[in-house]
Amino acid sequence: MSRFVVIAEARDGDYRPSTYELLAQARRLAGSLGGEVAALTLGDDAGLRDRLSGLAHRVISIGGAGLAPYSADGWVAALGSALDALPARGAAPQVILFGESPRTREVLPRVAARLGAYAATNAVDLFEDGGRLLLRRPVYGGKAYAVHEIGAGRVLAAFRPHAFGADAPAGLPTAFEEVAAPATESRVTVLSSEAGAARTVDLTEANVVVAGGRGMKGPDNFHLLQELADALEGAVGYSRAVVDAGQAEHAQQVGKSGKTVSPTLYVAAGISGAIHHIMGMDTAKVVVAINTDPSAPIFGYADYGIVGDALQVLPALTEEIRRG
Amino acid sequence: MVVLAKEVPDLEAMVKVTADGGALEVEKRRGLNFFDEIAVEAALKLEQSAGASVLAVSAGAGTGIEALRRALAMGSDAALLVDDPALEHADSLTVARALAAAARREGFDLVLAGKQATDDEAGLVGPMVAELLGVPCVTNIIGLQVEGDIARVTRETEAGRETLSVALPAVLTVEKGLAEPRVPAVMGVMKAMKAQIPRVTLAELGAEAQPPLTLAGYATAPARPPAKMLEGEPATVAVELARLLKEEAKVL
Numbered sequence: 096m097s098r099f100v101v102i103a104e105a106r107d108g109d110y111r112p113s114t115y116e117l118l119a120q121a122r123r124l125a126g127s128l129g130g131e132v133a134a135l136t137l138g139d140d141a142g143l144r145d146r147l148s149g150l151a152h153r154v155i156s157i158g159g160a161g162l163a164p165y166s167a168d169g170w171v172a173a174l175g176s177a178l179d180a181l182p183a184r185g186a187a188p189q190v191i192l193f194g195e196s197p198r199t200r201e202v203l204p205r206v207a208a209r210l211g212a213y214a215a216t217n218a219v220d221l222f223e224d225g226g227r228l229l230l231r232r233p234v235y236g237g238k239a240y241a242v243h244e245i246g247a248g249r250v251l252a253a254f255r256p257h258a259f260g261a262d263a264p265a266g267l268p269t270a271f272e273e274v275a276a277p278a279t280e281s282r283v284t285v286l287s288s289e290a291g292a293a294r295t296v297d298l299t300e301a302n303v304v305v306a307g308g309r310g311m312k313g314p315d316n317f318h319l320l321q322e323l324a325d326a327l328e329g330a331v332g333y334s335r336a337v338v339d340a341g342q343a344e345h346a347q348q349v350g351k352s353g354k355t356v357s358p359t360l361y362v363a364a365g366i367s368g369a370i371h372h373i374m375g376m377d378t379a380k381v382v383v384a385i386n387t388d389p390s391a392p393i394f395g396y397a398d399y400g401i402v403g404d405a406l407q408v409l410p411a412l413t414e415e416i417r418r419g
Numbered sequence: 420m421v422v423l424a425k426e427v428p429d430l431e432a433m434v435k436v437t438a439d440g441g442a443l444e445v446e447k448r449r450g451l452n453f454f455d456e457i458a459v460e461a462a463l464k465l466e467q468s469a470g471a472s473v474l475a476v477s478a479g480a481g482t483g484i485e486a487l488r489r490a491l492a493m494g495s496d497a498a499l500l501v502d503d504p505a506l507e508h509a510d511s512l513t514v515a516r517a518l519a520a521a522a523r524r525e526g527f528d529l530v531l532a533g534k535q536a537t538d539d540e541a542g543l544v545g546p547m548v549a550e551l552l553g554v555p556c557v558t559n560i561i562g563l564q565v566e567g568d569i570a571r572v573t574r575e576t577e578a579g580r581e582t583l584s585v586a587l588p589a590v591l592t593v594e595k596g597l598a599e600p601r602v603p604a605v606m607g608v609m610k611a612m613k614a615q616i617p618r619v620t621l622a623e624l625g626a627e628a629q630p631p632l633t634l635a636g637y638a639t640a641p642a643r644p645p646a647k648m649l650e651g652e653p654a655t656v657a658v659e660l661a662r663l664l665k666e667e668a669k670v671l
């Protein structure tokens with residue numbers, strides 16, 4: 096009996112898409128390996144728990160004073176104690192699945208340290224092979240993938256958006272439970288926060304990313320990227336050359352020293368395809384490259400290549416998509 | 420101040436999966452982790468304003484000296500290497516235990532770490548060290564000021580930017596943009612080359628290793644089939660591409 100625990104994280108009035116994806120994969124694995132699927136939801140996020148009905152065997156809401164508004168200290172203490180109350184069953188694997196997010200990045204390692212558990216971030220797959228439970232994650236910027244076997248013990252693992260499809264059979268009988276978190280005071284105080292132009296969440300979780308490079312010839316043409324992105328309900332990203340030129344925010348940069356994206360569709364317009372850029376988008380499912388130079392390296396990482404002027408091809412494509 | 424300095428293969432180093440998929444062959448060009456260099460720079464800036472000293476600490480099995488020499492060449496006051504065979508392919512928590520024990524033994528007001536290492540890209544060790552030391556942690560900072568025993572930090576969020584205050588001692592992990600690492604002067608490099616860097620073992624620090632997650636093997640990145648190239652007038656290729664995305668790739 097394996098146990099899969101999904102940390103259900105909300106944003107903007109619903110759970111993140113990754114929550115549903117992780118729950119779906121947990122149901123598939125529990126189906127083939129045998130086991131239980133639980134969802135843990137904390138603080139304000141727990142208010143949405145009805146949406147998890149049928150998606151897990153157990154939905155455990157954690158409430159308490161230190162959880163809303165969010166603080167890393169509060170969440171670490173709450174998750175630590177809730178997971179401690181879900182002891183491992185003998186030698187069966189116990190995997191706690193998180194979606195990659197800024198919260199996950201500050202909470203997961205600390206909970207793992209607290210519990211003495213294994214930790215893995217940036218994972219792209221959790222799968223069964225001959226009865227073994229395996230986890231895959233890129234290393235060295237995607238130059239290779241490491242595959243780990245999950246045996247006895249607890250593993251806290253964070254998965255990139257779009258790692259799994261969300262369409263697994265549901266309809267599980269769901270038991271709702273509530274637990275109280277230990278009272279915790281945050282040792283970090285938020286002094287101020289300001290909204291920026293770029294919402295990185297749109298970029299990392301978007302199903303479609305339309306990215307522009309130096310070949311877009313400056314901000315005057317960036318509306319062409321936005322228009323295609325809008326037509327495809329996607330987000331816009333940029334290469335570092337564009338960000339370094341001060342034409343876009345660092346939060347919108349795709350690549351090694353920017354954001355890693357794994358959308359279903361990635362359109363690279365006027366991007367040469369330097370390895371540092373590729374590292375940020377290589378796990379996209381389908382890649383379209385538009386470049387005037389037929390020998391541009393980006394074509395080596397694309398599924399569809401168009402040798403042509405992005406400033407002409409983008410609007411034509413937008414028009415065609417709008418037509419449906 | 421303690422800076423966690425990891426030695427990693429150069430960003431341009433060749434990485435190959437061995438024929439049996441059991442290991443990685445990584446070209447031996449090593450240096451200080453990209454983000455740790457930023458952390459060293461930030462620590463040196465603080466040293467000037469706050470007058471604290473900077474100790475660089477690295478953990479490895481026969482590695483780490485290169486990283487520490489770079490940190491010294493940049494201007495760090497001292498370096499310490501946790502050198503232990505148990506750190507070969509070690510679990511992140513083991514590394515964090517080693518570094519936390521070293522920081523505790525040496526004393527600290529502030530620990531700076533990189534947001535992640537460019538080899539394992541885990542981003543685990545910094546916050547783990549914070550938890551083991553029982554101090555607060557803020558990740559991915561792009562701004563830092565210290566006034567007395569309070570640090571005021573800035574970071575990018577999903578929606579924009581936030582400023583936080585955190586009581587010291589604390590662990591902070593640094594993001595690109597916090598500081599521009601200096602290029603060490605020749606004098607500094609010479610001094611760093613000659614420096615005697617003390618070493619300690621896990622046992623001497625009272626830190627315990629845990630076996631890492633079982634490695635089943637390595638795989639190369641799945642190669643995409645050669646791109647299908649479309650040619651013609653923009654309007655024509657747009658129609659063809661939209662059709663392929665819909666009917667062949669099934670992503671629309």
Ligand SMILES: Cc1cc2nc3c(=O)[nH]c(=O)nc-3n(C[C@H](O)[C@H](O)[C@H](O)COP(=O)(O)OP(=O)(O)OC[C@H]3O[C@@H](n4cnc5c(N)ncnc54)[C@H](O)[C@@H]3O)c2cc1C
Nearest residue numbers: 308309310334335336350351352353365367369371387405
């Ligand atoms: C440590 C390190 C980290 C890095 N991190 C990143 C990162 O995170 N992200 C990133 O992107 N880069 C990163 N880089 C930089 C990277 O190496 C490249 O310099 C950068 O990606 C180039 O951006 P670009 O493709 O927009 O520009 P260029 O390389 O100048 O390419 C422009 C392309 O546009 C094409 N073009 C020109 N006109 C048109 C037109 N009208 N229509 C269509 N195509 C046209 C050209 O043929 C060319 O291929 C990093 C580099 C280093 C050293």
Ligand SMILES: Nc1ncnc2c1ncn2[C@@H]1O[C@H](COP(=O)(O)O)[C@@H](O)[C@H]1O
Nearest residue numbers: 423424478532533535536541542543544
């Ligand atoms: N072996 C190590 N020695 C020193 N610092 C390390 C080591 N491993 C990780 N760190 C620190 O922790 C950060 C995150 O590393 P990682 O969790 O490996 O991505 C690095 O940027 C370093 O600051």
